[in-house]
Amino acid sequence: MTHETEPQAMEARAGWDICLEHLQAGYPGRVVLHDISAQFPSGAITAVLGESGCGKSTLLRHLIGLSRPMAGKILYGGRDFFDLPQAYFRRIRRRFGVLFQDGALLGSLTLAENVALPLGEHTKLPAALLRETAMRTLELVGLRDFADYYPHELSGGMRKRGGLARAIVTEPPVLFCDEPTSGLDPINAAQMDQLLLDMKMLYPSMTLVVVTHDLASVRRIADHVILVREGGVGFAGTVEALEASEDAYLRRFMDRIPNSEQGLLTAQPVDARVRSALDEWLKR
Amino acid sequence: MKVLVWLGSWALSLLNTLGSFFIFFVDGIRHIFTTPKMAPKVIRQMYAIGVQSLFVIVLIGLFTGMVLGLQGYYVLVKFGSTGFLGAAVSLTLVRELGPVLTAIMLAGRAGSAMTAEIGVMRITDQIDALEVMDIPGMGYLVAPRFLAAVLVFPLLTSIFDVVGIFGGYLTGVQLLGIGEGIYFGRIAASLTATDIWEGFIKSLVFALLMTLICCRQGYFAHLRKDGRGPEAVANATTSAVVISCVAVLVADYVVTSSMLR
């Protein structure tokens, strides 16, 4: 069983370099990402940018091994993730923390139980310690008072923060976050950024992959940026390079300029027939 | 020619389905032994399947027994052998109606809940989230339900039997006036260990069949072609209950015919 120690060895040796080679991915009958080649440097925060619907969450699903690429490779520390024996694949994935776009908390467990779940399932720690750890982690995301609420009793932003608490409770060397700040108010969004930066301070070797639309957050936290555009890589490099770029599309993206200069609402979206039907309904 | 092609593809897809059921089953059983902290999960499921179904089972058992008492009396009185009512009621219940009706009730009550819960978890990424935390969905969700069902089905079936025999007593003895001693004496004389075994084995088979079908329908709700999202879960739940009931009746015939040999 030479594989037994490899994940640890990988951590020590090469860190958690993630490398995509000509990744092609999508859903049955539909290719979303055509050809992605990119590096996610280990021990750094990489932001994945891109328009809504361009396939960022899809990319993340592949990075965490939930979907198999249609073609191309995902390399962790130089080894093809999907070519590993099942046991080794799981040993690597154990070291991931993942925040899903909508939190993906288990609906039948309270927030605290959700956060304690990965610890409880994989260790023999006493219940009191599990609870205490969950509470401390919830404190970090500002949800201590909601520990005994069920996910459906929380707001979208709270579920997201709960999802982050669950993702970081195992102190993973690799953390994936799908839009950690979307749906949060400016204060909580800034808090989220700060939390990610603090995590980075606390665990300098941690590799973070953050999918986001939030440019303010990119500017604050990212060391490295990958921009997905039309199924390929539109830009890869540092935030400074992105800021300085002269590319027209990148400038529009960074400066929040809409696709066309004229107003989009040149014509009314509903025509006269619809309008009169609506008026009739309103009068009723 | 067309018929042949159709028949061939039908047979292939049937084999395919049966194979995937088998794989799901083996995987579920395997996870019983590899999942940590099984006891609390099983207890939680036993509560969901068993305790919450107890009232319905008692109710159905009582009325089934009462009807058996009436109908049995009506038939036996023609042959002047109403003394056999106890034997007739108890054998019918223990060998046949107890396991079957319990399984069908549980498919409707607990099985549908299994499919719906697992299906919703599937379409809202909760199973993916488990998978990423290295908590296999098969181990966390399916295996405890297998084990709980195997423990709970025989218990509920025996409760059904006992309540049913009491129901037969109510109509046969209290209402129609058969001797109390004759009713219970005939039960003791005619009910053998084999009969009880048959009922027990049936309830185990039904437990595994029902959980297998219901869990699998929920687990793969996202792959359904006849609906998306909530609709897929709804369809999965409906077909889980229907397939479970059919499978229970088919399996009932198979077990009965092999036991009567």
Ligand SMILES: Nc1ncnc2c1ncn2[C@@H]1O[C@H](COP(=O)(O)OP(=O)(O)OP(=O)(O)O)[C@@H](O)[C@H]1O
């Ligand atoms: N389960 C699915 N089946 C088929 N197509 C899908 C599925 N999920 C997403 N898609 C498609 O894949 C594309 C990329 O979706 P994805 O969720 O990855 O976008 P995204 O970049 O994360 O968008 P957003 O920023 O809005 O979250 C979309 O066009 C979407 O229609």
Ligand SMILES: [Mg+2]
């Ligand atoms: Mg997304």
